[in-house]
Amino acid sequence: MVAQTHLTVASGDEDSAKRHQIMDGARRVFMDLGFDGASMNEIARAAGVSKGTLYVYFTDKHSLFEAIVERESLDHGKTAFNFDPSLDAETSLRAFGRAYIEIVCRPDGGSAVRTVMAIAERMPDVGRRFYDRVIAHTNHLMAEYLRARVKVKELAIDDCELAAMQFMMMCQATLFQPYVFQAKPAPTKEQIATVVDSATRLFLAGYRAPKKS
Amino acid sequence: MVAQTHLTVASGDEDSAKRHQIMDGARRVFMDLGFDGASMNEIARAAGVSKGTLYVYFTDKHSLFEAIVERESLDHGKTAFNFDPSLDAETSLRAFGRAYIEIVCRPDGGSAVRTVMAIAERMPDVGRRFYDRVIAHTNHLMAEYLRARVKVKELAIDDCELAAMQFMMMCQATLFQPYVFQAKPAPTKEQIATVVDSATRLFLAGYRAPKKS
Amino acid sequence: MVAQTHLTVASGDEDSAKRHQIMDGARRVFMDLGFDGASMNEIARAAGVSKGTLYVYFTDKHSLFEAIVERESLDHGKTAFNFDPSLDAETSLRAFGRAYIEIVCRPDGGSAVRTVMAIAERMPDVGRRFYDRVIAHTNHLMAEYLRARVKVKELAIDDCELAAMQFMMMCQATLFQPYVFQAKPAPTKEQIATVVDSATRLFLAGYRAPKKS
Amino acid sequence: MVAQTHLTVASGDEDSAKRHQIMDGARRVFMDLGFDGASMNEIARAAGVSKGTLYVYFTDKHSLFEAIVERESLDHGKTAFNFDPSLDAETSLRAFGRAYIEIVCRPDGGSAVRTVMAIAERMPDVGRRFYDRVIAHTNHLMAEYLRARVKVKELAIDDCELAAMQFMMMCQATLFQPYVFQAKPAPTKEQIATVVDSATRLFLAGYRAPKKS
DNA sequence: CATGAATGAGCATTCATTCAT
DNA sequence: TATGAATGAATGCTCATTCAT
Numbered sequence: 106m107v108a109q110t111h112l113t114v115a116s117g118d119e120d121s122a123k124r125h126q127i128m129d130g131a132r133r134v135f136m137d138l139g140f141d142g143a144s145m146n147e148i149a150r151a152a153g154v155s156k157g158t159l160y161v162y163f164t165d166k167h168s169l170f171e172a173i174v175e176r177e178s179l180d181h182g183k184t185a186f187n188f189d190p191s192l193d194a195e196t197s198l199r200a201f202g203r204a205y206i207e208i209v210c211r212p213d214g215g216s217a218v219r220t221v222m223a224i225a226e227r228m229p230d231v232g233r234r235f236y237d238r239v240i241a242h243t244n245h246l247m248a249e250y251l252r253a254r255v256k257v258k259e260l261a262i263d264d265c266e267l268a269a270m271q272f273m274m275m276c277q278a279t280l281f282q283p284y285v286f287q288a289k290p291a292p293t294k295e296q297i298a299t300v301v302d303s304a305t306r307l308f309l310a311g312y313r314a315p316k317k318s
Numbered sequence: 319m320v321a322q323t324h325l326t327v328a329s330g331d332e333d334s335a336k337r338h339q340i341m342d343g344a345r346r347v348f349m350d351l352g353f354d355g356a357s358m359n360e361i362a363r364a365a366g367v368s369k370g371t372l373y374v375y376f377t378d379k380h381s382l383f384e385a386i387v388e389r390e391s392l393d394h395g396k397t398a399f400n401f402d403p404s405l406d407a408e409t410s411l412r413a414f415g416r417a418y419i420e421i422v423c424r425p426d427g428g429s430a431v432r433t434v435m436a437i438a439e440r441m442p443d444v445g446r447r448f449y450d451r452v453i454a455h456t457n458h459l460m461a462e463y464l465r466a467r468v469k470v471k472e473l474a475i476d477d478c479e480l481a482a483m484q485f486m487m488m489c490q491a492t493l494f495q496p497y498v499f500q501a502k503p504a505p506t507k508e509q510i511a512t513v514v515d516s517a518t519r520l521f522l523a524g525y526r527a528p529k530k531s
Numbered sequence: 532m533v534a535q536t537h538l539t540v541a542s543g544d545e546d547s548a549k550r551h552q553i554m555d556g557a558r559r560v561f562m563d564l565g566f567d568g569a570s571m572n573e574i575a576r577a578a579g580v581s582k583g584t585l586y587v588y589f590t591d592k593h594s595l596f597e598a599i600v601e602r603e604s605l606d607h608g609k610t611a612f613n614f615d616p617s618l619d620a621e622t623s624l625r626a627f628g629r630a631y632i633e634i635v636c637r638p639d640g641g642s643a644v645r646t647v648m649a650i651a652e653r654m655p656d657v658g659r660r661f662y663d664r665v666i667a668h669t670n671h672l673m674a675e676y677l678r679a680r681v682k683v684k685e686l687a688i689d690d691c692e693l694a695a696m697q698f699m700m701m702c703q704a705t706l707f708q709p710y711v712f713q714a715k716p717a718p719t720k721e722q723i724a725t726v727v728d729s730a731t732r733l734f735l736a737g738y739r740a741p742k743k744s
Numbered sequence: 745m746v747a748q749t750h751l752t753v754a755s756g757d758e759d760s761a762k763r764h765q766i767m768d769g770a771r772r773v774f775m776d777l778g779f780d781g782a783s784m785n786e787i788a789r790a791a792g793v794s795k796g797t798l799y800v801y802f803t804d805k806h807s808l809f810e811a812i813v814e815r816e817s818l819d820h821g822k823t824a825f826n827f828d829p830s831l832d833a834e835t836s837l838r839a840f841g842r843a844y845i846e847i848v849c850r851p852d853g854g855s856a857v858r859t860v861m862a863i864a865e866r867m868p869d870v871g872r873r874f875y876d877r878v879i880a881h882t883n884h885l886m887a888e889y890l891r892a893r894v895k896v897k898e899l900a901i902d903d904c905e906l907a908a909m910q911f912m913m914m915c916q917a918t919l920f921q922p923y924v925f926q927a928k929p930a931p932t933k934e935q936i937a938t939v940v941d942s943a944t945r946l947f948l949a950g951y952r953a954p955k956k957s
Numbered sequence: 958c959a960t961g962a963a964t965g966a967g968c969a970t971t972c973a974t975t976c977a978t
Numbered sequence: 979t980a981t982g983a984a985t986g987a988a989t990g991c992t993c994a995t996t997c998a999t
Contacts, residue, residue, distance in 0.1 A: 123980095137439070138439075138440070139439065139440070141355060142440060144971085144972060145972070145973055145974080156974085156981085157974095157975085157976085157979095157980065157981050157982065158979080158980055159974095160974070160975080161979070221499065222499065223352060223432070223436030223437075225500045232498075233499060233500055233501045236496060236499035236500075236501040240495050240499070241496075266492065267491060267513065267516060271491045271517065273491070274490055274491045277487055278483035278487045279479065279480055279483045282453050283454075285435050286438050286446060286448060287442040287445040287449075288454070303484070306524065307484060307525070308520070308524075310524035311519065311520035336963095357989065357990080358991080359988090368964045369964085369965070369990090370991090370992080371962075371963055372991095378991075379989095563865070565866070567779075570993060575961095580960090581960045582960085582994090582995085583958095583961065583996085585995095586994090586996080592995090645862070648861055648924055652777070652858070653778065658925040658926040659925060662921060662922060663927060670918075693939065696917035697942070700913035700917045704909035705909045708875060711871075712861065712872060713864045713875075726906065729903070729906060732950065733950035733951070734950075736949050737946035737947075737949035737950055785967090793985090795970085795985085796970090796972080796983095797983075797984055797985075804970075805969065
């Protein structure tokens with residue numbers, strides 16, 4: 106045996122470059138093929154490492170998947186949606202709605218939403234954490250913003266969490282479902298704009314505070 | 319020769335009792351575990367038949383799955399939602415919304431929506447057919463109803479398909495996603511009522527035709 | 532239950548018509564597909580009976596196969612080759628050689644020789660019995676004939692069994708092997724004639740008794 | 745980096761030791777049990793590797809079988825029979841005949857001839873290739889030799905291909921068929937010598953060129 | 958006796974995981 | 979640490995055989 110001449114990074118190191126490389130490759134494969142459809146072989150190839158190396162950084166397929174969903178959640182959380190409480194609702198909602206749908210309906214097919222939804226029954230923890238960190242989190246951010254606009258009397262809303270979610274869901278109308286069921290391709294920016302504008306209008310029609318006169 | 323008193327049902331017969339029995343068992347397993355997660359062994363056990371019998375009635379796993387999704391689609395289609403064009407919007411929307419969410423968020427955990435969504439990337443035909451028969455179909459029924467109410471001037475809507483979908487999506491707000499991501503159990507009737515009522519209010523606030531004075 | 536009103540033929544009866552019917556169907560399938568390639572389903576279909584009926588007449592696939600090979604052996608034995616010891620060798624050999632090759636290289640592909648050869652390692656009894664009854668038997672018949680011609684001094688042969696087999700093998704030259712290896716189709720009557728004639732010539736060149744002068 | 749002192753052989757490599765090991769084990773099983781009778785489990789056990797390893801080196805059972813038949817063909821081809829055109833016929837034929845029968849009637853029971861014959865109906869390509877490479881090839885080699893001896897006027901033969909095959913078939917007389925049908929064990933050297941000598945005698949009686957006087 | 962639905966052991970094949978190098 | 983050859987349990991599927999009718 107040859108003496109080892111270089112200090113090695115601890116294998117489980119959360120931030121090693123190799124770890125990132127693996128996760129990047131694995132992300133693509135998992136999102137395209139689903140948890141069951143993805144094979145460790147394919148993942149190794151996509152990540153450009155050997156199969157054995159996968160197991161140096163992750164104990165098994167399951168925990169590799171979890172790590173990816175976790176990172177995806179965090180990324181989503183960060184992407185977030187700079188709600189400026191001082192901006193008016195119409196502008197803010199339009200901007201947020203578009204950004205939101207563009208993420209949810211990624212044209213490259215790698216929708217984390219679908220992938221996690223698919224596995225949620227068998228991996229409830231993964232599903233719940235993703236929901237909490239991504240959907241509930243975004244919902245909460247928007248609700249906070251709405252509360253701010255309620256405070257300045259632009260809006261009149263009773264349940265801001267519900268209202269925020271109503272808006273988010275309306276933005277998906279005619280777009281997300283055909284996309285996720287493969288009935289139509291990912292929506293174009295124009296289609297998104299149309300739907301988000303309509304959602305904004307409906308939202309404000311119902312929730313704009315009556316003019317005080 | 320003795321008169322035969324009962325005709326034997328041909329094994330491949332679309333309506334044989336055994337076929338139903340298999341589909342019932344397989345439905346549970348597929349919905350709980352997903353297409354890949356479900357093994358034919360498990361399905362056989364759940365259906366109370368032997369593995370071989372599965373293959374008497376269905377040529378392979380894939381076509382068993384398709385048959386189940388197909389039946390599910392038909393059931394959804396039949397459930398449909400008796401839109402009476404002569405009834406006023408508020409009543410109709412409330413009733414429809416509740417019925418709709420109760421189906422989408424079945425408490426027995428077997429959400430066909432989730433299962434089909436999960437596999438749609440790898441079985442696009444299955445996804446598309448389900449979307450067409452269930453979601454687009456329901457959307458179309460509601461849009462038809464809306465057009466009727468536009469005609470009688472109760473409502474003022476430009477794009478009735480979009481409006482219908484907006485309503486359907488709003489009804490899901492705070493209910494479907496936590497359910498499908500396993501973050502919360504299936505919603506209670508009370509929760510559904512609250513959300514549907516709010517959606518109805520918001521919808522009518524935006525789409526009720528202005529009183530002619 | 533209804534009283535049985537007709538006497539039934541014992542199921543195992545060696546000569547029942549049904550038994551023949553089954554064997555006729557099974558023969559085709561076994562000879563075309565080989566023992567392993569033939570499925571009881573296919574055999575039942577080919578015989579025009581139900582799968583269950585097969586097991587009324589034969590205890591299992593193995594014994595059905597044995598019965599067929601047995602019958603085939605007997606048939607081959609009967610077919611045999613009317614060696615008339617008073618006929619001259621050239622005429623007799625020519626006639627026998629043609630008849631022999633026409634059986635061995637049946638154009639319908641159902642060569643019992645191939646089928647039995649194929650399974651002989653796993654069913655040595657079947658192989659041995661077939662060899663004894665068909666090949667050795669034919670060989671013996673011809674040897675007997677040769678001995679008769681030796682006696683009348685037409686031929687001068689030391690080992691008539693060997694000589695007979697030499698002739699039989701020569702008749703197969705360039706015909707049987709391409710046929711059985713699927714390199715060429717079954718030989719035509721003309722091809723057979725040419726080869727058999729050549730074999731006859733060679734045989735007589737070596738084994739014709741020298742003229743006494 | 746440490747210098748690698750041995751190159752790892754790529755798994756699919758045509759010449760890896762493991763590949764040979766598998767083929768050796770598989771050969772035994774295929775020859776003993778036939779293509780259908782041989783199970784991949786049995787082959788794995790016989791080869792001393794796991795089932796999975798089989799599939800690292802061969803894509804499926806079929807191609808493992810083909811590889812073995814191919815190798816067998818090549819081996820047969822190489823064994824070939826050094827026909828020296830300057831040697832006299834009697835010596836050459838005796839030597840060739842013995843070598844030929846010793847290969848065709850291998851005492852270890854693994855007759856490739858039988859195994860390929862058995863599957864030829866269902867795998868015609870395999871059958872044809874084997875016939876071309878082994879039987880037709882050997883036949884051709886001998887025919888070439890005969891032509892040489894015809895040229896030097898030792899022999900007088902019209903159709904050398906046919907004559908060669910006649911000799912090859914005669915050598916098999918009373919030996920190959922009992923062997924392949926399991927009626928008798930593989931022939932001894934003495935038995936072979938007797939039969940080959942007789943075949944040689946008969947052959948030369950018919951094909952030796954008449955002395956010019 | 959005849960049927961054909963039902964069975965379950967057995968098959969070829971895949972793939973997450975291990976481990977010697 | 980990184981590799982990839984090797985493993986073997988598990989999968990989808992077939993088919994000889996059984997048995998209630």
